[in-house]
Amino acid sequence: MNNDSKVIVALDYNSAASAQKFVDSVSPELCKLKVGKELFTQSGPEFVSGLVGRGYDVFLDLKYHDIPNTVAKAVRVAADMGVWMTDVHASGGRRMMEDAREVLEQTNSNMLLIAVTVLTSFAEEDLAEIGIQCSPEEQVLRLASLAQSSGMDGVVCSAMEAQGLRRALGETFTLVTPGIRPAAAAGDDQRRVVTPTDAIANGSSYLVIGRPITQASDPVATLLAINSEIST
Numbered sequence: 001m002n003n004d005s006k007v008i009v010a011l012d013y014n015s016a017a018s019a020q021k022f023v024d025s026v027s028p029e030l031c032k033l034k035v036g037k038e039l040f041t042q043s044g045p046e047f048v049s050g051l052v053g054r055g056y057d058v059f060l061d062l063k064y065h066d067i068p069n070t071v072a073k074a075v076r077v078a079a080d081m082g083v084w085m086t087d088v089h090a091s092g093g094r095r096m097m098e099d100a101r102e103v104l105e106q107t108n109s110n111m112l113l114i115a116v117t118v119l120t121s122f123a124e125e126d127l128a129e130i131g132i133q134c135s136p137e138e139q140v141l142r143l144a145s146l147a148q149s150s151g152m153d154g155v156v157c158s159a160m161e162a163q164g165l166r167r168a169l170g171e172t173f174t175l176v177t178p179g180i181r182p183a184a185a186a187g188d189d190q191r192r193v194v195t196p197t198d199a200i201a202n203g204s205s206y207l208v209i210g211r212p213i214t215q216a217s218d219p220v221a222t223l224l225a226i227n228s229e230i231s232t
């Protein structure tokens with residue numbers, strides 16, 4: 001079986017039972033799965049291990065951001081769980097990212113380690129309010145370059161920045177893009193949104209999609225429609 005879908009469904013459910021209901025209706029060939037803060041806080045590593053055991057590529061999205069020693073140790077535990085990918089915040093800095101990379105090398109782990117640049121819920125005015133006086137695009141490029149030179153496999157960014165990052169950082173750098181909204185869908189709390197088709201055209205490696213699938217009246221049909229939209 002080939003787990004080659006570019007869609008990572010964000011399992012942003014408040015109970016293991018509701019997440020499991022979705023998981024039972026799909027298969028590892030149709031999508032990868034992301035476990036984030038809400039579900040992990042609720043259901044913990046056991047739920048994650050269950051997904052790994054069923055053959056899913058799991059993105060454990062806990063966005064580690066702490067001192068280098070703490071992050072490296074948490075990344076090591078994530079790798080031991082057998083997840084496919086996990087993330088740290090690029091703004092944790094070079095030493096934090098390098099130490100996380102080193103711990104994976106010491107254990108011969110091939111888990112993908114990626115760094116969040118500027119959250120897709122941020123617009124330029126949100127950056128200004130936290131003291132960053134540039135456009136999201138500039139800040140994403142700065143943090144993505146730092147992430148690449150600190151040994152990260154890729155970054156999380158908006159697909160709005162994907163084209164520029166592909167040009168600057170090359171074809172093999174993994175670009176994971178949330179903030180995906182089919183045309184005419186509600187943006188919710190997201191600010192830098194792109195449609196599935198445009199995200200792929202811009203060079204995204206993987207699309208993270210939550211509410212447009214999980215809150216659809218027919219989540220599986222919506223996932224299938226997105227898979228076919230981006231494979232044509």
Ligand SMILES: O=C(O)c1cc(=O)[nH]c(=O)n1[C@@H]1O[C@H](COP(=O)(O)O)[C@@H](O)[C@H]1O
Nearest residue numbers: 010036118119120156178179208209210211
């Ligand atoms: O790291 C992430 O996955 C992430 C980074 C980011 O910049 N923006 C972002 O939305 N996400 C996650 O991607 C998912 C997006 O969900 P929807 O907005 O419902 O599609 C959520 O689980 C977020 O936690």
